[in-house]
Amino acid sequence: MRRLPTGTVTFLFTDVAGSTRLLEELGAEGYAEALGSHRRVIRDALDRHGGIEVDTQGDCAGDRRRAVRDPLSRLPGGRAAQARRIEVVRALAAELTALDDDYGYGGLAAATRAWLAWRDGNLDAVDLEAGRALAGWSHTEGTGPTVFQWTARFPLIAAELERGRTAPAADHAAFLLDASQQPLPEELAAALRDGTLERAVALGRPLGYT
Numbered sequence: 001m002r003r004l005p006t007g008t009v010t011f012l013f014t015d016v017a018g019s020t021r022l023l024e025e026l027g028a029e030g031y032a033e034a035l036g037s038h039r040r041v042i043r044d045a046l047d048r049h050g051g052i053e054v055d056t057q058g059d060c061a062g063d064r065r066r067a068v069r070d071p072l073s074r075l076p077g078g079r080a081a082q083a084r085r086i087e088v089v090r091a092l093a094a095e096l097t098a099l100d101d102d103y104g105y106g107g108l109a110a111a112t113r114a115w116l117a118w119r120d121g122n123l124d125a126v127d128l129e130a131g132r133a134l135a136g137w138s139h140t141e142g143t144g145p146t147v148f149q150w151t152a153r154f155p156l157i158a159a160e161l162e163r164g165r166t167a168p169a170a171d172h173a174a175f176l177l178d179a180s181q182q183p184l185p186e187e188l189a190a191a192l193r194d195g196t197l198e199r200a201v202a203l204g205r206p207l208g209y210t
Contacts, residue, residue, distance in 0.1 A: 107136030
């Protein structure tokens with residue numbers, strides 16, 4: 001198991017502004033190429049300055065060590081392509097599970113398993129794994145992966161709607177709009193604000209949120 005730095009550390013988070021618009025303008029292949037170039041620039045800078053990449057989330061990166069899934073790269077594709085990407089997510093979830101949990105990455109691993117459970121149609125496993133993620137993050141609040149609680153709460157929103165339970169789904173949606181959380185694409189955030197949660201789930205699927 002690789003060890004993460006200890007003592008006083010600096011976290012760096014990056015994000016691509018307007019990524020949804022870029023995806024629409026460039027198309028899936030063009031966006032994938034642009035995102036790859038973005039990540040190479042970040043990784044080269046980290047290598048020069050002794051940084052360690054922790055995580056990538058869609059078009060975001062966290063500096064400490066590479067660990068977590070890219071949620072289907074937020075790219076649309078056919079059924080076969082989606083299936084291949086899900087298998088990549090499964091492999092990365094296994095890698096993430098093997099990390100030590102100094103910074104809440106055990107929670108992120110559980111959230112990834114919750115997302116996979118939703119894609120598999122296993123609602124009980126969604127509850128179990130997302131619950132583990134949220135419980136783990138309660139001990140590391142405000143640091144590292146806790147800003148990515150959409151990884152656990154979007155599967156919970158989808159699962160609760162599947163059961164016809166809108167109240168708990170709305171509670172999770174409200175949390176995702178909190179300023180402590182990673183900003184969501186505007187159309188997706190608007191659906192959460194408006195309470196059109198079925199629409200939010202539908203919008204989130206091709207983007208890798210649900």
